[in-house]
Every structure is written in structure tokens, then in C-alpha cells.
Amino acid sequence: MPPRKRESLKERRQRVKNVILVLSRIYPLATCGLVYHNSLELLVAVILSAQCTDVRVNQVTPALFTLYPDARAFAQASRGELEEVIRSTGFFRNKAKNIQLCCQQLMTRHDGRIPPSLTELVKLPGIGRKTANVVLGEIYGLQGVVVDTHVKRLSCLLGLTKSEDPVKIEQHLMKVVPEKAWNLFSHLLIYHGRNLCPARRPGCEVCPVVRLCPAGHKKVFS
Ligand code: SF4
Structure with a gap:
């Protein structure tokens, strides 16, 4: 179901959980892509x-x-x-x-x-x-929301923030993403931003979270 106009905090948290569930299936190996030893x-x-x-x-x-x-x-x-x-x-x-x-x-x-x-x-x-x-x-292993360019863009498309300020975006996400999934959520959005939702051409038509994403839902189903 598309998110309603006046989505409650509880509903938004549930929607975020569903986004995590769906993206985790698609990107089971979502993690830091940098190679390091210490x-x-x-x-x-x-x-x-x-x-x-x-x-x-x-x-x-x-x-x-x-x-x-x-x-x-x-x-x-x-x-x-x-x-x-x-x-x-x-x-x-x-x-x-x-x-x-x-x-x-x-x-x-x-x-x-x-x-x-x-x-x-x-x-x-x-x-x-x-x-x-x-x-x-x-x-x-400490949980934290990493706000890079993909997280910033996708959080906005997913209707989780209206801010452009990374610190405020981080605060908004910390309110709706379960704390145990802060790291994972950032990795999932980074993977999704790189693979299916790049800035220039978001692939809403084939996106598995289109029904959970206000921007994509509007584009595909309106
Ligand atoms: S539905 Fe479209 S805008 Fe929303 S996350 Fe998917 S590709 Fe991005």
C-alpha cells in the first residue's frame, strides 16, 4: 500500500522495517565496499x-x-x-x-x-x-546512521526526511530505523542507490520497494 499523506510515526517505522526486509533480500551482502585490514x-x-x-x-x-x-x-x-x-x-x-x-x-x-x-x-x-x-x-560494531550522497537522496525519495542537512537527516532516520539496523540501513540504501536508484535514472518501474516509496509510487502508479 502507498504511504498515506499523514503517516503516523508508527506507520512510518513499519514501512521502514518493510523496506529493510525487501532490500535485505536483494542485497544480502550489503556491507562496506572498501578493502581494509585495520x-x-x-x-x-x-x-x-x-x-x-x-x-x-x-x-x-x-x-x-x-x-x-x-x-x-x-x-x-x-x-x-x-x-x-x-x-x-x-x-x-x-x-x-x-x-x-x-x-x-x-x-x-x-x-x-x-x-x-x-x-x-x-x-x-x-x-x-x-x-x-x-x-x-x-x-x-557500534550502530550509527551513515549519511552519504545515496542515503541523503534515497531518504528523501522514500519520504523519511525533507532536509538537505546530513546531521538532520541522520536524526530523522534514527527516529524511524530500528537502532540495531542503523548500519545495515545505510549500506542497503547505498547499494540500492548505486544499483537501481541512481540520481539520474531511478528504476522505479522495476524497483522492489516501489509500493513503499512515495516518489516511486507517484511516478509509476499515478
Ligand atoms: S521506487 Fe524509484 S525512487 Fe523509490 S527507491 Fe525505488 S527506484 Fe528509487
């Missing part, structure tokens, strides 16, 4: 993934992590050399600067380790809530 590698990979595909990041990181195996190595790296290694991920100057400043602070404040706290992580240069939530979810 928390620092994940943190660096997430920084590199801004405006870049996971595939491209995964092509760059084996050499990168061989050259710079820990926070100290990144902190002491030649900026120019670091920029060259990550150049193909785009925005490489800014990314190199953030990685290096971040690792310098990890060395001075956290003994080179990644702190398991959202508050501490977002104090690091170049680390926003999205990156912090990915790291906390993947490494420490």
Missing part, C-alpha cells in the same frame, strides 16, 4: 572515498598502505609524494592534507590509535560524522 586503513580509505568510487579507492590503497603502514608514516610523509599516490581518487591535495593532519593528531593525542568515540573522531581534521560512523560501525 581501523587506520579504513579511516584513510573513507577519506579517499569522498567523490570517488570504492573500486577506485581499492585500486589505490594496496600501494598506499605499503608505503605508509601506520599513522606515524602518514604523519611524517612527504606531502607531494602522498598526493601523487592518491591522485587518481580526485581532490587529492585536500585529501592528502586531511590524511596527514589527521594522522599527526592521532600521534599526538591518541598514541597513533583510532579513538572509539564519535566525539573524539569528529575532532580530527577532515573527519565528519559520516566517516566517524563508518569507522565506529565497521571496527567497533
